[in-house]
Amino acid sequence: MPEIDSLSDLIPVFGRMHPLLLHLPIGMLVGLALLEIGNAIGRKPAASTFLVFFGAVTAAAAAASGLVLHEEPGYVESRVLELHEQLGLATAVCALVVFLLRAFGATTMYRWALLITVGVMIPTGHFGAEMVHGKNFLLEPLEQEEEPAPTVPTPSVEDGPTLASYEQHVVRFFQAKCNECHGDRKVKGGLRMDSPEALLAGGDGGPAIEEGVAPEDQELLYRMLLPIDDDDHMPPDHKAQPNEAEIELIRAWLLAGAPFDAEFELAEGAELPVTEAEPPASETGAQAQAPRAVPEAVLDSMRERLVHVQPVREGSNLLWVDFAAPASQVDDAMVRELLTPVVDWIADLSLARTQVTDTSLELIAVMPQLERLDLRGTAVTTAGLQQLVDHPHLRELVVSRTKLDDAATSALQRLPALEHLWIWDAGLSAEAIEGLRAALPEVVIDAGDLGDSAMLETEEKPEFTSDAPPVDAPSEAEIAAAEALAQKPTINQVCLVSGKEIDPQFNLEHNGQVIGFCCPNCPKTFLADPDKFLAKLESSDG
Amino acid sequence: MTDSNTNDPLRERELLLTRRRFFRKAGGTLSTGLGALALSSLLGRELGAKPGSLAGLPSNAGANGLPLGPHFRPKAKRVIYMHMEGAPSHLDLYDYKPGLRARFDQDLPESVRDGQRLTGMTSGQARFPVAPSLFQYSRYENNQDGLWLSEVLPHTGSVAKEICMINSMHTEAINHEPAITFFQTGNQQPGRPSFGSWMSYGLGSANANLPTFVVMITQGLGNMQALSARFWGSGFLPSEHQGCKLRSGGDPVLYLSDPKGVSREDRRRMLDLVGELNEREYQRSLDPEVRARISQYEMAYRMQMSVPELTDFSDEDAATLEMYGPEVNKPGSFASNCLMARRLAERGVRFIQLYMRGWDQHGNLPRELRAQAGAVDQPQAALIKDLKRRGLLDDTLVLWAGEFGRTVYSQGQLTKTNYGRDHHPRAFSVWAAGGGMKPGISYGKTDDFGYNIVENPVSVHDLHATLLHCLGFDHERLGYRHQGRDMRLTDVFGEVKHELLA
Incomplete structure (x- = not known):
């Protein structure tokens, strides 16, 4: 429980009850007004005096709490706040007058005053709501179409910092x-x-x-x-x-x-x-006009027909659309029906193995953002391909196993953004493909005709020997150093570890002293705790 | 993000409750038996696209019902992962060490092994004699100074220009089970989601008629180890993301066909009636799961058509079949599974995992390895060529990997014609092709013994991070909150190896 030192601590709490309190007089006073109108016209039951009293008191409480809330930091003085406050006070005063008139039985004046009170209260509420929800909250849904043309994401720029x-x-x-x-x-x-x-x-x-x-x-x-x-x-x-x-x-x-x-x-x-993101200055027209949000109902209808659709990446409006699931039932009519509403957003489209024909290329040609198109295994011909001519963004085109002919090369040469083309088994002759490669040296053309990686050499039939010098064999310098060490006098005569006779080949230099050992293992034991063994030497000397 | 579903514990709880309700309701009717589970995995696909549906967390669904998509524009849309179960010897396939030929039967120098722990299979050996590879190596043209491959992989040599060879892989585990688990899930302990499950979770399906994550197994010709279904399990991810195993004999998917005596028309009538009853239940309870269930039955009905069409090779031309080799028409062979992988890839399946068993050559390595390599060489090369000419290699990431490498020293007796090799986690070779990996390169080096890495080590986490990068994911952001912790395929490790990217 929060601690309360004095009643004055509760004042801010009262202020924050403003959003709660304000609704009570609104409902009450409007309800009373309706009852009085009904009573005046059709002799329906009149309102009770208690309810009039309740309306007046809550109106006053709402106004008072509003004044307290205003004292909290964070509110900017504005015309809206000023109006809300003044009208709110007026509503409270009017509501009290209404109650007094009712209490003294001045029925006609009471009724008129009640109407006036409601009339003052409505704008009060309006300005209050504007402070909370922002200007034009109420009518906003009607005005969406007038919003400024929304933007499309900037196509990713590969080079240079953003x-x-x-x-x-x-x-x-x-x-x-x-x-x-x-x-x-x-x-x-x-x-x-x-x-x-x-x-x-x-x-x-x-x-x-x-x-x-x-x-x-x-x-x-x-x-x-x-x-x-x-x-x-x-x-x-x-x-x-x-x-x-x-x-x-x-x-x-x-x-x-x-x-x-x-x-x-x-x-x-x-x-x-x-x-x-802003559209790049060069890309106006259809792209700039593309509304920002993809119509969801359209996407749902695509999914219902098992067409895969998803953004090319999180947060992007550009779409990847793939007809793989229903492929064998996909025809031009279905493509037209499903894709027409989303032509502006499609960046990656696969119609591979579908029943589409050249007809669908008309629609595809007007997809302004299209970057990758997969027509593999369709009946698309050169006539269809010609419709794509001059497409500004088409970078990757798969036409493997289509029904093209050599005439397609001229259309393919008129795709300014083309980077990668797959044209295996598409009806083009080897000469046509060669010609295309010569004409488009920058484009990677995969026609399934490039040979295997060549075998460059094969080693001799392996012979196994054991001739190589062992890796751990000491170098000549190491051998010389070891020999020199073996010549040096040692400070001990028996091995410090084992107590056996020392062998010069296992001599070890430690802190400037040459120490002798009996075998290759004892130096390791010694090095683990040299002081212990050196102390042993000293004590035996003493 | 406003609809962040990992930061708000209340939202998380709400979603988990939804999932739990799903299992309670669906469990009684559907989730009995592996096939049924697989089926429900197939059926869950569309759900990811609808937030608030019965998928535990609408992983790839944004506020407007659109999947959020990958974090950035991916190079690869799908993966074909060939896992060589048993751990093939890198020294006899990919890591060319001609210098070892003059060290036959010498003891492995102490300084190379350097106290390395050994498995129980060779820790008792008195000595560790170096066993040079018996196989002759050839150099194939790639985009660097050539790729050396053993004589048992001639077809693979023909696609050397597409291969991104990594000679410096290392792993943590030394035995098959934990090492495969580590490779598949990023953790040696069982229970984490498999790579394919993360893909399914992150990307959803691209073909609502087929599973998102498909597994196919080829029985090996050499020493085989157990292969458990949890390698393609979904761990704590909703079970719709687990791998669906296609069987090589009988029905490819269990319990998919209509029972004997039930015609497709009968099935349709039954579904219509069940749909009507379910619709009535929906009107009563307004529970969206009921509607989801209706659509799942419909998808199973569609799969009855899509799966037989998938597995029927009669529409393949003779030249293509020939390319995959003589075993292509033998169901379950590696050749058949490679062709199936291509068919799945062109139908939009996201993650296709081929297991080839039998690479565990503790003894009789020369004979067994030749047989194993013979079974995979031509099909795997054909797969790459076939994908490439169809315009699929560009956005399909092919990965070839075992769970670890094998020792340079012989396990058991070493002769000039026979030897065996023990498990070796410190260095081995894997390769990738397509899907945004750099073609025609070799990366990383091992020492003269193929024992320790001397240049550019790549851990399993690094490999995962790099593969996820190709798929459009920041591996640090593809996560799922489980038991109060954000879980990732790469856990808290992993570094994208940009040198491997095209």
Whole structure:
């Protein structure tokens, strides 16, 4: 149990009961108004005086608790807050007047006052809700279509570091995951995160960003990296959490010294957060207009028909679609039906071993993001392939076992992004394939015709001998050193370990002294505890 | 992530309860017997795509029902893992040590063995005589200065340009059972999920008509060790992720065919009626598991068509069959299983594991190894060529590995025509092809005795991390919380070997 020293400690608790209390007068007063209207029109039972009293008291309590709550840190003075507060007080006063009129029996005036009270209360609630849920919460669902054209993920750039900036990326992250509580509506912990100045100024707990501090020790990142169940973890555990890419973005930004106007490099291999990605300037048109979310109902209908569909990677809108499971039943009509709604998102499409014909190539040709297409084992002909001409992104094309002919080479030469082509058993003659290889030296062309890896040499039939010198044999220098050591006088005459006669070939140099031993094992015993054996020597001397 | 399911213990508990309920409800009807378990594994596939369904944790499902997909754009979409059970001798196949020929019957130097623990099979030996390989080696063209292979692998030599040879593998275990377990699950103790199960969990199926993780076994021609089903078990992952063993004789999947006297039409009528009853139960209880069950029956019905089609080789042309060698039409042979692997790969199966038994040559190595290699050489080379021309090698990762290597010294009597080799975990060779691994290279070196690694050691965890990388996974992020701890295939180890990547 929390300790309570005096009643005044309970005041903030009362303030926080505002969200609970405020609903009581709303329901009560609206209900009373309806009863009175019903009574005025159709002689239905009138409201009881007690309920009017209850409505007035709870209205007053809601207003009072609201005033207390306002005293807590974290609320920014704003027009909305001001209006909510003033109207709330007005509602409370009106509700008390209503009760008094009722108590004194002024029925007509009571009824009018009740209507006025409800009329004041509705905008009060509206502004209160706006503070909690944000502007336009109510009508938002109706306005989705007017949202700015969402973006598609940037196609991965293989070379060079990825650049990001505060304006383009960091701000968006703050807006998405932080500013709800650290912005113009609320300033939890005294911290605002909606401007460079505010970030540098920090909050009650100190600065969010400091100069010369490692990224992980910066309050900003430190809090994000705390375990989610830590009380200091940010954002709080019930709020949307930053993803890996966003954390890496902040880490890279802090590492670069938190620049507000210069670009900074992401760590190697890191990618920009997907929601923040901008389409590259060169890729506008269909791609830029592609809505961000893939229509889920369409994906479900694909799965119902056993078509495999998944993002090419976590967080991406680009899709890999594979018709392997229902292959033998897949025809042009089915492909058209299922893929038409998702043409904008398909990056990797396999129609291998299906019944599709050239007809489907019309649809495939307008897939703006397509990078890999597998038509293996289909009845696609050169006419179909010609529709793909000039496709901007098609990098990998599998047409093994299709019904092409030599005329296909001209179409294949007009695929600007092509890197890898599989064309085994596709109806092309060996000469046509040779011609294609000559015309497209940069493209890897796999036609199943490249020979095996050649055998370069074979060793002589192995002969087994035992001639090689043993690995552990001592070198000449080692032998010379051992011989020299054997010549030196030893400090002992009998082996210190065994007490037997010493043999010069096992002499050992230890701390500048030459010690003799009887066999190769005794030096090991000696070295395990030299002092013990040396002490023995001294005592025998003494 | 907002829908993170590993950080919130309440959510975790909720999901576990769901799974438990599933087993209680489904256990009585379906999960009796291995085949039935396999069947339920087949059936669970679609569930991963639906959060809150009866799969324990919707592993690859995002908030909108889309699988989350791999962590980054993968090079490989599937794996064909040929496990050589019993541990083939690297010295007689891949690790060329011509210098040993002049050390025949010399004692293995103390400094090389360096106190290495021995198995009970050779620890009693009075001496450790060096046994040079009896086989003649040839050098094949690759993208470096050539790949030396033993004479028993001529066909494999013909695909040397595709092979990424690792001569510096090492492992921790010295006996088969723990060593295979370690290779399959990243831990010597049984109970962790197999590699294929992690794949199934992380990627889901790409063909709802077939299992995600398929296992096929070839009986060996040499000394065989036990092969237990837990090598393809799913450990603590939901059991739908366990491997499904395709049998070589009779029904490939147990209990899949209709019983005698039941026609496909009868089956359809039965399913319609059961579906109707289940639908009524769903209307009463609103339990989504009931709907899932309906769809599972439907999938089993579809599999009755997809599995026979899969195993019927009559649509293969003669040239292809010939490429895999004379045994291709013998069910269960390595040739047949390699062709089956290609057929599974082109149908979108994620993880295809071929076990070849019989590589445990403690004695009679020259004769047994020649037979073993003869059984795998042509089919495995054919598999690579066949995948390549069909445009499948690019996104299929082929792995060839035993669980450890074999000693340079002879176990038992050494003669100029016969020897045996004991288990050797300190250094051995494995190879990969396709799927984002660098083609035509050799990586890592052992000493003159093929005993210790002297350059670029690769641990089993490193190999797992590298393979997961090819599949689009950060091995440190592909995890599952079990008993309060985040579990990974690589546990707390593993390093991606970027030199091995294309």
